[in-house]
Amino acid sequence: MMTNAATDPRSLMLRPVALADLPALERIAAASEPGISSLPNDSAKLRARIERSLHAFASMDDASGEETYLFVLEDRACGEVVGTSGIAASAGFHDRFYSYRNEFVVHASAQLGVSRRLHTLHLCHDLTGYTLLTSFYIAPDYSSGLAPQLLSRARLLFILLFAERFNDRIAAESPGLADAAGQSPFWDAVGRRFFAMDYPQAEAVTGGRSKAFIADLMPQSPIYVPLLPEAAQWAIGQLHPVGELPFSILQDEGFDADTYIDIFDGGPTVEASLGLLRTVKHARQISVQAVGQATESPPDWHLVATGERASFKAVLAEIPQNAQLLAPGHELLERLDLKAQAEARLLVSPLQPSLMEVGQV
Numbered sequence: 131m132m133t134n135a136a137t138d139p140r141s142l143m144l145r146p147v148a149l150a151d152l153p154a155l156e157r158i159a160a161a162s163e164p165g166i167s168s169l170p171n172d173s174a175k176l177r178a179r180i181e182r183s184l185h186a187f188a189s190m191d192d193a194s195g196e197e198t199y200l201f202v203l204e205d206r207a208c209g210e211v212v213g214t215s216g217i218a219a220s221a222g223f224h225d226r227f228y229s230y231r232n233e234f235v236v237h238a239s240a241q242l243g244v245s246r247r248l249h250t251l252h253l254c255h256d257l258t259g260y261t262l263l264t265s266f267y268i269a270p271d272y273s274s275g276l277a278p279q280l281l282s283r284a285r286l287l288f289i290l291l292f293a294e295r296f297n298d299r300i301a302a303e304s305p306g307l308a309d310a311a312g313q314s315p316f317w318d319a320v321g322r323r324f325f326a327m328d329y330p331q332a333e334a335v336t337g338g339r340s341k342a343f344i345a346d347l348m349p350q351s352p353i354y355v356p357l358l359p360e361a362a363q364w365a366i367g368q369l370h371p372v373g374e375l376p377f378s379i380l381q382d383e384g385f386d387a388d389t390y391i392d393i394f395d396g397g398p399t400v401e402a403s404l405g406l407l408r409t410v411k412h413a414r415q416i417s418v419q420a421v422g423q424a425t426e427s428p429p430d431w432h433l434v435a436t437g438e439r440a441s442f443k444a445v446l447a448e449i450p451q452n453a454q455l456l457a458p459g460h461e462l463l464e465r466l467d468l469k470a471q472a473e474a475r476l477l478v479s480p481l482q483p484s485l486m487e488v489g490q491v
Contacts, residue, residue, distance in 0.1 A: 139276045139431070140465065141207035144284045144444040146187045147180050147200040147214070154202065154211035155180070158267050168265045169214065186219075187440045193295035195220030199288070200265060203281045205272075212272045213281045216265035217289065219296055226255035227262075229390040229399050232367075233352070249355040251366075253348055257390065257401060261289065263302035266376040273375060276446055279481060280433060282379045284444035286409045287435040287477050291442075298404045302385065304377045305370040306397025316396030319362035324348055329394060348393070366396045373397065382482070383407045409433065413479040418463060419455045432478045436466055443467075449478060 147155070152173070159171040170176060179200060186197035196219065203213035221227040230251040237246045263285060268278050289296045308314045308329065317329040324347050355363055367387070369377055377398070381387060384407050385400035392399055404410055429448035437443050447462045456462065456476070468474045 137205060137207055139280075139446040140461075141205055142212075142277055142280055142446060143204050143206055143465070144201050144215075144280055145204060146440065146442060147183050147202050149177070149180055149184070151202050151211055152177055152180060155214065158211075158214060162267060168216070169267070183216075187442070193219060194223075195259070196223045197295065198264075201281075201285065201288075203268070203272075203277060213268040213277065214265050215263070215267075215281050215285055217285055217296070218262040218264055221260045221262040221301060222255065222258045227258040227260070228253060228255050228393050229257055230254070230353070230393055230396075231256060231390055232388065235352075250352040251355060251391070252352050253350060253393070254390075257301050257399070259297055260299045260301040260401065261296040261404075263300065263380075268375070276431065276481070278375055278379060280444060280446055282376055283383065283409045283479075283481075284433055284435060286383070286404070286407055287413060287433060287444060287479060288442055289404060290410050290413060291435065291477060292439055293404075296404075299401065300385075300404050300407070301390075301399060301401040302376075302380055303392050303399045304373040304380075304397045306373075306392055306395030307365040307368045308370055308395060314365070314395040315359070315361040316365040317394050319358050320353065321348070321394060362396070367391055367398050369397060370395075383409060408482075409479045413477055414454075416449070416454055416456055416476050416478055418458055418460075418468070418474045418476075431481045433481065434462060434466070435477045436468065436474065446481075447478075451480060 155169060155176045156173055159169040159176060162169065162171070169179070179198070182198055183200040186199050189197070198219070199217040201215050202211045203215070204210070205212050231254045233250050233252055234247050235250055237248060263282075266282060268281055272278070286300075289300070306314060306316060312329060314329040321327075321329070355366065377387075377400070380400050383402070385402045387398045387400045390399040390401065391397060429450050432447055432449045433444060434447045434449070435442065435444040443466055445462070445465055447465075449456075449462075462476075463474065466474075466476075
């Protein structure tokens with residue numbers, strides 16, 4: 131049974147998914163709302179997803195961009211998987227990755243003395259090839275505190291550690307407005323006009339990677355937003371409640387949410403340069419050595435990542451802000467199974483002060 135978010139943040143670990151995690155992923159997929167999760171509620175498809183991830187983590191070949199990486203968040207105090215997050219190395223690898231781009235056009239008549247600035251949506255594949263953050267899910271009991279921060283932000287340290295396998299432009303889709311049955315007002319006003327499919331069916335068919343077969347049948351001309359039903363206009367750029375937490379973390383990182391929306395439900399699609407994101411900008415390496423003089427600054431909560439791709443681990447730890455070294459006996463090393471590795475190097479990045487206060491134990 132899962133514990134709650136009051137558990138010690140030190141018991142949490144982000145790691146690559148394993149085949150033994152299949153039952154946990156089945157529970158997560160079943161618990162996710164229709165049209166929201168990128169994890170299919172199908173045991174065979176979940177197993178295939180795990181196997182593709184295992185291959186991506188273990189492959190020694192040069193990266194092709196087709197790789198998908200799936201992580202799980204484990205509470206080691208109880209041995210339970212309490213969340214998932216993922217990375218697709220190249221959005222739309224097999225085809226174009228479509229979005230709608232927000233633009234504004236001005237229609238004016240000097241004779242009538244009228245000038246109107248109109249919101250339009252332009253079908254585009256600007257984000258094709260971007261590295262895509264995917265598959266965020268956190269168990270409700272863990273949605274407060276520091277667990278979601280580790281689950282989302284540690285992926286950026288993985289990308290930084292293995293940058294040669296990823297694009298330096300990062301994007302992430304967020305679920306848009308939909309009702310309890312998974313029906314989307316934006317899809318009903320736009321996509322459904324061209325497909326005899328409900329929104330959850332269309333989302334399930336694409337599997338979260340490429341939407342080219344849908345976009346190829348959509349109108350290529352701009353969509354004038356004022357011509358859409360009021361409910362569809364309101365849905366543009368709006369979040370489904372389950373997307374508010376991961377979206378807030380991405381915004382705090384520095385992602386831009388003003389330019390693109392999802393072609394299915396109109397939810398915001400964020401994008402940014404990797405090097406401008408907060409976790410990456412403040413990341414530093416520290417080494418394990420005998421420390422001659424104690425660091426004077428007080429400890430703060432940090433993300434800590436280490437390991438090769440297949441053995442990647444990320445945890446939370448209290449480390450002084452200006453620390454460059456860790457003593458060999460530091461408790462963090464035991465948690466990362468590095469106790470005997472005197473030459474270990476760790477990649478760390480501080481959490482914000484406001485987040486640290488939430489996570490104090």
